[in-house]
Amino acid sequence: MKRTGAQIVMECLAREGVEHIFGYPGGANLPLYDTLPQYPQIRHVLVRHEQAAAHAADAYARVTGKVGVCWATSGPGATNLVTGIANAWMDSVPIVCITGSVVSWLIGRDGFQEADITGITLPITKQNYLVLDVDDLAETMREAFHIASTGRPGPVLIDFPRDLQQQETEFVYPEQVNIPSYSPDVEIESGQIKKAAQLINEAERPLILAGHGVIISKAYDELKELAERANVPVICTLLGLGGFPGSHELFMGMPGMHGMYWNNIAIGEADVVMGIGMRFDDRVTGRLKDFAPNAKIIHIDIDPAEIGKNVKTVVPINGDVKQALTDLNPLVEPAKHPAWLGRIRDLREEHPSIVVPNVDNLLPQYVIKKIYEMSGPNPYIVTGVGQHQMWAAQHFWSDNRASFITSGGLGTMGFEVPAAIGAQFGRPKDLVWSICGDGGFQMTLQELATCVEYELPIKFAIINNSYLGMVRQWQHNYYDKNLQSVRMFQPDFVKMAEAFGMAGLRVSEKEQVEPAIEDALRHPGPVLIDFEVEQEEDLYPAMPPGASLAETIDQPTFEEQPEKVKSR
Amino acid sequence: MSTHTIVALVENRPGVLNKIASKWRQRGFNIESLAVGHSEVPGLSRMTFTVDGTLNDVEQVSKQMDKVIEVVKVVDLTEHNMVHRELAMVKLSATPKQRGPILEIVDIFRAKIVDVSAESVIVEVTGTEEKVDAFLEMVGPYGVAELVRTGRIAMTRGPNAPMTIDKSKIEEHKFRAAGEGKAKIGTLI
Numbered sequence: 001m002k003r004t005g006a007q008i009v010m011e012c013l014a015r016e017g018v019e020h021i022f023g024y025p026g027g028a029n030l031p032l033y034d035t036l037p038q039y040p041q042i043r044h045v046l047v048r049h050e051q052a053a054a055h056a057a058d059a060y061a062r063v064t065g066k067v068g069v070c071w072a073t074s075g076p077g078a079t080n081l082v083t084g085i086a087n088a089w090m091d092s093v094p095i096v097c098i099t100g101s102v103v104s105w106l107i108g109r110d111g112f113q114e115a116d117i118t119g120i121t122l123p124i125t126k127q128n129y130l131v132l133d134v135d136d137l138a139e140t141m142r143e144a145f146h147i148a149s150t151g152r153p154g155p156v157l158i159d160f161p162r163d164l165q166q167q168e169t170e171f172v173y174p175e176q177v178n179i180p181s182y183s184p185d186v187e188i189e190s191g192q193i194k195k196a197a198q199l200i201n202e203a204e205r206p207l208i209l210a211g212h213g214v215i216i217s218k219a220y221d222e223l224k225e226l227a228e229r230a231n232v233p234v235i236c237t238l239l240g241l242g243g244f245p246g247s248h249e250l251f252m253g254m255p256g257m258h259g260m261y262w263n264n265i266a267i268g269e270a271d272v273v274m275g276i277g278m279r280f281d282d283r284v285t286g287r288l289k290d291f292a293p294n295a296k297i298i299h300i301d302i303d304p305a306e307i308g309k310n311v312k313t314v315v316p317i318n319g320d321v322k323q324a325l326t327d328l329n330p331l332v333e334p335a336k337h338p339a340w341l342g343r344i345r346d347l348r349e350e351h352p353s354i355v356v357p358n359v360d361n362l363l364p365q366y367v368i369k370k371i372y373e374m375s376g377p378n379p380y381i382v383t384g385v386g387q388h389q390m391w392a393a394q395h396f397w398s399d400n401r402a403s404f405i406t407s408g409g410l411g412t413m414g415f416e417v418p419a420a421i422g423a424q425f426g427r428p429k430d431l432v433w434s435i436c437g438d439g440g441f442q443m444t445l446q447e448l449a450t451c452v453e454y455e456l457p458i459k460f461a462i463i464n465n466s467y468l469g470m471v472r473q474w475q476h477n478y479y480d481k482n483l484q485s486v487r488m489f490q491p492d493f494v495k496m497a498e499a500f501g502m503a504g505l506r507v508s509e510k511e512q513v514e515p516a517i518e519d520a521l522r523h524p525g526p527v528l529i530d531f532e533v534e535q536e537e538d539l540y541p542a543m544p545p546g547a548s549l550a551e552t553i554d555q556p557t558f559e560e561q562p563e564k565v566k567s568r
Numbered sequence: 569m570s571t572h573t574i575v576a577l578v579e580n581r582p583g584v585l586n587k588i589a590s591k592w593r594q595r596g597f598n599i600e601s602l603a604v605g606h607s608e609v610p611g612l613s614r615m616t617f618t619v620d621g622t623l624n625d626v627e628q629v630s631k632q633m634d635k636v637i638e639v640v641k642v643v644d645l646t647e648h649n650m651v652h653r654e655l656a657m658v659k660l661s662a663t664p665k666q667r668g669p670i671l672e673i674v675d676i677f678r679a680k681i682v683d684v685s686a687e688s689v690i691v692e693v694t695g696t697e698e699k700v701d702a703f704l705e706m707v708g709p710y711g712v713a714e715l716v717r718t719g720r721i722a723m724t725r726g727p728n729a730p731m732t733i734d735k736s737k738i739e740e741h742k743f744r745a746a747g748e749g750k751a752k753i754g755t756l757i
Contacts, residue, residue: 122586122590126637130583180737181637303635309628309631
């Protein structure tokens with residue numbers, strides 16, 4: 001069957017079960033757009049900036065567990081994807097990006113809108129391709145999806161010249177993928193599993209640090225079984241939130257720089273720490289040499305390069321989390337650790353860490369907590385990056401799986417708006433909240449137009465303190481209160497929402513919070529709420545940069561609060 | 569810090585060298601020498617890197633290198649008992665009168681004259697970096713007009729062959745469509 005290059009792309013996407021493409025047209029991908037009417041099963045979503053296409057595909061992949069797809073034209077279209085690709089790379093999210101490239105005879109000759117996008121994205125893609133022969137296309141597409149979604153997932157980019165998109169060839173869909181140099185299915189060493197089981201069985205103060213790998217590998221039940229059987233408290237990293245039920249008595253919340261104080265202390269006291277599908281990121285470990293000084297570390301990860309990268313591991317287990325836990329669980333003896341759990345309970349009582357102060361002023365964490373309380377059991381929470389993100393993570397105690405969507409590794413401000421769009425397309429019937437910082441929101445707010453155009457009922461909550469809050473806090477605490485370029489003039493967000501054709505609400509008093517959230521939830525379409533919160537609220541607990549977990553500064557008690565807060 | 573000899577077996581396609589070199593660059597390593605050429609398996613190239621670094625850092629980069637899709641195998645030969653060599657060509661200014669003493673040095677080092685003209689000779693010398701260095705020191709006074717060294721290539725001694733690959737996979741490497749365009753016989757990486 002003869003097909004053009006563009007048709008082959010679409011045929012392959014259809015066979016991969018792709019339902020949505022986030023994209024933006026331009027000279028070098030017009031043949032792809034030309035074929036869209038022939039493939040009604042695939043819906044193209046027109047974003048307003050290519051970065052949003054990549055973020056939307058990213059969030060879509062996270063909520064559905066499928067591969068997200070985005071495409072863009074050559075040159076600026078492709079380079080605009082870069083932030084989104086880097087974000088997916090750092091957080092191990094499977095996306096496939098297809099960029100149109102200038103016609104093949106212009107490649108390398110500085111053609112109009114040419115950019116060496118395979119060169120540019122080389123360090124931030126799991127694999128990338130420049131297709132120079134239309135006969136290679138089907139196989140390349142198949143490989144791209146295979147590589148993106150297997151092993152440790154990640155972004156794959158295909159650069160495809162416009163003339164080849166129009167070239168006809170015989171379409172043969174490769175039934176199998178065979179990449180001899182790539183073997184994502186790692187056999188788990190049973191010896192290591194036995195060693196791990198022995199350590200767990202002998203442990204008196206064990207802890208689990210569960211990461212994104214649990215969600216990617218869908219090892220929810222296996223993790224729960226392990227935790228319950230061995231009676232081990234579960235701490236979820238930022239990207240691990242949603243991998244273990246928040247209502248579970250063994251769930252301890254987040255560790256690290258802005259994690260719960262009790263977790264950071266407990267990690268120091270634990271005798272066995274199991275890192276499951278996580279990578280001992282510096283925001284989790286603090287100063288490495290003082291991380292978990294009393295613990296033997298078991299590390300389960302699919303990526304062999306992660307094992308031993310940051311911390312010294314006693315039992316390395318290289319393999320898929322679900323498989324590793326399935327092997328491990330039967331060897332783990334049922335146990336109880338009442339003294340250890342009691343110790344953590346005491347720590348929690350002494351240092352409750354995330355108490356929302358009962359003051360009359362409108363506190364940002366109060367708003368976020370209310371959003372959780374009022375949104376029912378199954379909302380999807382998308383956040384930007386900064387203080388609001390950490391508050392959202394601290395107060396996430398939901399049972400809804402894979403429902404906390406945030407930019408963890410790269411820390412991309414502006415993620416919140418396009419990612420909410422991707423999440424809503426992935427979960428069309430569910431409630432999606434986009435918790436935005438006033439700074440990050442302005443980086444991608446053009447996507448409100450996308451949101452209105454596609455009638456996505458996303459609820460945007462701008463935690464508006466007229467500051468780049470996290471940076472302000474750092475300048476205040478670590479740069480001698482020298483506040484530079486953090487105070488922001490803000491437009492009238494409510495009028496802006498209305499100008500985009502969506503509902504806008506403003507909240508500046510504490511008592512308006514509940515009614516506004518109720519109104520937003522009742523409204524069938526997209527709503528933006530501008531929460532004008534306390535401007536100089538600091539985020540706690542906080543581990544100073546370069547410090548160890550034990551040096552975490554807990555939330556100050558009321559007596560310790562500075563005067564400005566007390567006078568509220 | 570010590571010098572490491574890392575050998576990688578990779579699919580012979582465009583962009584692979586770039587990807588691998590990038591892993592070293594990203595972490596601030598300077599590649600001291602690099603030699604690339606075909607291996608015993610058609611379609612697979614063998615790269616030999618020498619880099620200075622701590623065992624830990626080098627191990628980390630080697631693991632990252634192994635993650636590059638086209639990389640079949642990475643081994644740090646440093647700890648192995650290995651034979652390593654490099655080849656150098658030196659163009660010396662040599663009048664007919666000077667040729668005699670140069671020839672003497674060439675003989676001692678078991679090097680070879682591969683080109684000769686009225687005013688110059690090209691000498692080919694093979695050996696460890698130290699031997700090549702020593703040779704260059706000796707011929708230096710004659711005036712080195714040009715020097716080229718291939719960089720280290722290395723192999724383990726004895727029957728142990730850590731770089732061998734599964735023979736059943738040889739055919740697959742040969743015919744797989746390329747990542748960036750098609751693998752063409754004889755293409756440079």
